[in-house]
Amino acid sequence: MKTTSDFLKMKVAGEKIVMLTAYDYPAAKFAEEANVDMILVGDSLGMVVLGYDSTMPVTVADMVHHAKAVRRGAKETFVVVDMPFGSYHGDVHETLKTAVSMMQETGADALKLEGADDVLPAIRKLTSAGIPVVAHLGLLPQSAGVLGGYKVQGKTAEQATKLIEDAKKCQEAGACAVVLECIPHQLTEMVSANLIIPTIGIGAGVEADGQVLVYHDMLSYGSHHVPKFVEQFSNMGQEASHGIASYVEAVKAGTFPAPKHFFTMKEETLDQLYGGVK
Numbered sequence: 001m002k003t004t005s006d007f008l009k010m011k012v013a014g015e016k017i018v019m020l021t022a023y024d025y026p027a028a029k030f031a032e033e034a035n036v037d038m039i040l041v042g043d044s045l046g047m048v049v050l051g052y053d054s055t056m057p058v059t060v061a062d063m064v065h066h067a068k069a070v071r072r073g074a075k076e077t078f079v080v081v082d083m084p085f086g087s088y089h090g091d092v093h094e095t096l097k098t099a100v101s102m103m104q105e106t107g108a109d110a111l112k113l114e115g116a117d118d119v120l121p122a123i124r125k126l127t128s129a130g131i132p133v134v135a136h137l138g139l140l141p142q143s144a145g146v147l148g149g150y151k152v153q154g155k156t157a158e159q160a161t162k163l164i165e166d167a168k169k170c171q172e173a174g175a176c177a178v179v180l181e182c183i184p185h186q187l188t189e190m191v192s193a194n195l196i197i198p199t200i201g202i203g204a205g206v207e208a209d210g211q212v213l214v215y216h217d218m219l220s221y222g223s224h225h226v227p228k229f230v231e232q233f234s235n236m237g238q239e240a241s242h243g244i245a246s247y248v249e250a251v252k253a254g255t256f257p258a259p260k261h262f263f264t265m266k267e268e269t270l271d272q273l274y275g276g277v278k
């Protein structure tokens with residue numbers, strides 16, 4: 001299994017880090033088999049798996065439930081779990097307690113927290129307690145209400161300067177990597193050059209040290225709105241709906257199940273059952 005120090009080495013060597021989200025056992029297995037470097041159990045599961053229209057309703061219990069399934073499917077891959085909305089903005093001792101239980105219950109390798117500023121003490125606290133932390137800057141879906149929606153961040157010189165400073169502060173606080181979401185690619189280049197820890201981009205250009213995408217987006221598996229930064233690498237949703245439509249048709253037509261799907265009784269048992277007469 002790769003560790004945080006391998007990710008630092010990959011950055012130095014210029015080897016791209018591939019991260020993919022997963023929310024269940026089969027997805028985790030597929031990711032591990034394809035040599036994904038890091039799996040993210042993202043709170044985006046609230047949207048793509050649970051059908052909410054934001055990540056706000058997702059709870060620690062939801063994250064734990066899905067992360068346990070992912071861990072069972074990918075025992076040899078570095079697994080990062082999102083701390084959900086509202087679970088790390090209270091007292092740092094409370095945050096540490098929540099983080100410890102998330103780590104112990106799921107067997108995760110790291111936790112991810114959105115933001116800098118008042119989140120820095122939590123990053124410091126968790127790291128010093130031995131929990132690797134991935135930071136997350138730029139578009140913060142858990143603050144979409146405050147940001148005014150899912151919009152590109154860091155477009156002005158002032159915002160960009162703040163983001164570079166925030167990234168450095170996250171690194172100083174002990175973060176082992178930082179996710180950069182929806183920022184101009186030139187800013188990604190600057191942040192990446194200013195940090196020792198790797199940057200993992202989503203909608204942040206090719207200059208990041210790694211990339212992350214949401215499983216359901218990159219496979220076109222039922223996610224309704226697909227952001228501009230997504231490439232659809234397969235068409236799973238279409239495969240699924242065609243498969244289900246064929247099943248419905250076959251049952252209605254009586255062509256499924258076919259004899260190869262039947263279980264059959266012996267002739268002599270049938271004779272006993274009928275008492276020799278039908």
Ligand SMILES: Nc1nc(=O)c2c([nH]1)NC[C@@H]1CN(c3ccc(C(=O)N[C@@H](CCC(=O)O)C(=O)O)cc3)CN21
Pocket residue numbers: 043044047048055139141150151152182214216217223225226227228229
């Ligand atoms: N399915 C899914 N994919 C994601 O990547 C994702 C989630 N859900 N949920 C949590 C966050 C929210 N994310 C999103 C969602 C939408 C846009 C989006 O539509 N952005 C606009 C750009 C808006 C602008 O121009 O400022 C776009 O057209 O891509 C961006 C990030 C990323 N994360």
Ligand SMILES: CC(C)C(=O)C(=O)O
Pocket residue numbers: 021040041042043044045082179181202212214
């Ligand atoms: C979009 C990624 C980075 C994320 O935080 C998630 O999937 O929840």
Ligand SMILES: [Mg+2]
Pocket residue numbers: 042043044082141
């Ligand atoms: Mg998230």
